[in-house]
Each structure stands twice: as C-alpha cells, then as structure tokens.
Amino acid sequence: MNIKKTVKIIGGVFIFLTLPTFLLYCFIYFKYDSPVPEGIEGPKADALATKMLEELNYKAYDSTHYIEWSFKSRHHYQWDKKDNKCTVYWKNLKVNLDFEHPENNKAYMHNFKLIDQEKADAIAQATKYFNNDSFWLVAPYKVFDPGTERRLVNLENGDTGLLVTYTSGGTTPGDSYLWQFDANGKPTSFKMWTSILPIQGLEASWTDWKETETKAQLPTFHKLLILGIDIKNLKTK
Template identity: 25%
Template sequence: MKNLLFITSLVVVLSSCSKGSSSGEAADSVAVESEFIEYSNPPAEGFNQEDSDLLATLLADKTMQAMGGREAWDNTRYLKWNFFGRRSHTWDKWTGNVRIEVPDKDLTILMNIKSKEGKAMRAGLEVKDSLDHYLQRGYEMWVNDAYWLVMPFKLKDSGVTLKYLREDTTQTGSSADVVSLSFEDVGVTPQNVYEVWIDTDSKLVTQWAYYPDSSTLEPRFITPWVDYKKYGDILLSGNRGKNQLSDIEVLDEVPEGTFEEFQLN
C-alpha cells in the first residue's frame, strides 16, 4: 500500500539520519519531511496523538489538505446550513456564537457553544424559567448537526483517537482507506465510534459508519459523503444519501443582530 510504504520509508530515513547519515540521506529526509510541511495540520490540544496510528494521522492531514487546507479552514468564519429540513444553523466559528432556528417548534436559540450561555424564544415569547433546558438542547443540536457537516475538518480534534483499520471499497465501489474515530470525555455522546472511508485518490471522506459504542458489532447506519462543492475556500458535502444538508453557505459577514437580537415577525 502506497501510504504504508511512505510511512515505512519515513521511519527508515529518519532513523538513518539520527545515527549519522550521509548528505544524500539527509536530503532524502528533508524531501520526505516536506510532505508533512505541505499537509501541516497541528492537532487540537487534547488529541490523543500517543494512541493514534501514524498512518491514520497522515490520512487525516491529507484529508484536511484535500478539503482546502488548514489555513483555509481556520480563516473560515461564518457557516450556515439546514440539517435535513429540520432546523437551520448560523455559526460564527471564531467566537462560538450560534443561531439555531427550529420552525416546527417555533423555536429560536441564540447561544455561545463555548460558554453555553444565551437565550431562547418560543412561540413569540422569550424563555425564562426553562432556559437551561433549551440551551442544553441547542448545544446538543449544534454538536450533532455540525458534525454531519464538518467532520472531515475535525479528525484531529480534542479527545479523538484515530486508528487505521483496512483498505476497503465504499457501497458504490470506490477504493478507500478506512480509519476509526473514538472519543474520550468530549461532546455529548463520547461512547460513539465512527468508521470513515477516505478515498484512495482524492483523499476526501466518501462514506462513514456510526456505532453507538465500541461493543456494537454492526453499524447503526452507513451513509455516503458525496457531491462536494466549494464554499468560500473550503469543500463541503451535503449529500448523505436519503438525507440532505441544504442551504449551505460560507460567509464573510452576517446581518447585524444575527446573534444578538431576536428577529420577530
């Protein structure tokens, strides 16, 4: 396998250099290390580097590059999308502010997903007594819905462990490398496990499988990640097979008051 050979050659070359290599070997080391510089993608604080596989980590870096690159992701500020027709999000990635609108509940939540502070409006009235409940629910909706949109950018997030599993094909027959994501002390359901298919050629995520926990033998679901389009400077996919993430936008600015005031009809 090409990637495995790359990793093996990296270990051999760096080992040779550490023992006193010739100038030719040193040049080879620089050439190999340059690929890591090209795919520079520092892990978030708390990423489980020690227990993650080197190959799985390299694949995560290549996926980040294929999606537009770390710099483009860091420079992306506002994202908007609709989650399966159920609710819409406007997210300020830099500050953590989010606006969640749930039409069938006549509910709007304005909150910061870092501090978990905010306010809610339901049926035209600002929520007071049960505000904590709605803010927690808003946080849970954002965690779930954002992961369905931007998971490929979060492969090296805090609390994540990456393991290389196998070479495989997707349900449509495309070749891919499969890595697993497990979590510790993060998110709403840290016991969940995902398997992610990373396309052999494009390095884009093309499929994922969800397991409620590590003891589950069969996935709860498998869905595609297809139909990537460029939004701003990054790629995003909204096609999850039977379900669709729609109205996807990457914005440089949002209307004044998006996160501060309720827009009453």
C-alpha cells in the same frame, strides 16, 4: 361486537402495522450490524488524517468565520465560528448559544424570552441539535479534536480506512467512525458505531461536496440506507 372479537381485530391491526417494520429491522440488523474494527494508532494514522484535511482544503475551512445551513429543512443554523456562537432555529423556537460563555445563552418562543426550566430545556435541545447536525456538516475537520484517537484499519477491499474515536466532547462521547476514501484521499463515506443507533456499523455517504464562498468544501447530502440527509441553504463567510 364482543370483547374477544375486538381483541382479535386490534391484535391483527397491530401485527399488520408492526410486523413489516420488525422484519425490516431484523434484515438490516443481521446484514449490517458489526463490532468496531481493530486498528493501529500512530504516525501513519495521523498522516492519513492529515491527507484528508489537505484534500478538503482545511486552511479554507479554518479561515471560514461563519457558516449558515439548514439540516433536513427542520433545523436552521447561523454559526459564528470565529466567536464560537450559534443561533439555532426550529419550529417556533430560537436559541442563542454561546459555547464559551454559556451563562449568556438565551432562548425564545415566538420572540418571547423563555426563563427557568423552559429556557434550560430549549438550550439543552438546541445544543443537542447543534452537536448532531454540525457533525454531519464538518465531521472530517474534527479528526484532530481534543480527545480523538485515530487508527489505521485494513478494509475488506484492500484499501486503508481511518477509524476515529471520540473519547470526550459532544453529546455522545465514545462514538467511532470509520472513514473510507477515494484515490486522492477525499472522504467518500464513513461507518458509524454510536450510542444513539441501535444497529452498529451502518454506512453513510460523503460524496456530495460543494465548494463554498470561502473555498471550504462542505457536504450537501448524505445517503444512509434508503434515507437521505439534506443540507441546504449553505453559506460561508
């Protein structure tokens, strides 16, 4: 087989494998990509955020000291909310995070303690996982976190949405989320404008709620386009 024919075959395979993905990306981009909507800050925005917290029984969540869950069956968490610590498991790694005293962080592989750069890398990865995965679990309860801005947004269907922007904290400060609600003020979805997503304005569901052992309401599933985000093994104390 000559080189020219080989190049044609490789090129054909490459196009066959990548063209459908590229076309799908273009379709999604032109259908969903949108700028962050404008909104109005003030007491009315804060009141809508407060109504959401009341509908979700924020007091029960606030008094919950411990949450355990699995994110997409890949990352597993034992979060001590009271002492602000979390143990993170994935693959053959275990990391003990102490958010108030990071000098106490520890990392293990196959139960052997990691040191130096391997330890630092594992801790950084665990922190990144926690920031992302816990947000999919407790995002509604973070609307009054330090550094947040809340704005009322008029939606196309005539309803009112709540735009929350995180100006600091987490792994990707500057992200914005537009919450939408049912008639009682309970979240049903949010749209996202984040630095890690190539398409801005994508919508994810917040409809599969579970009342946990402490009466705190937490989600068990999110739908994002055709993707599903499972939250399993949910326990609270």
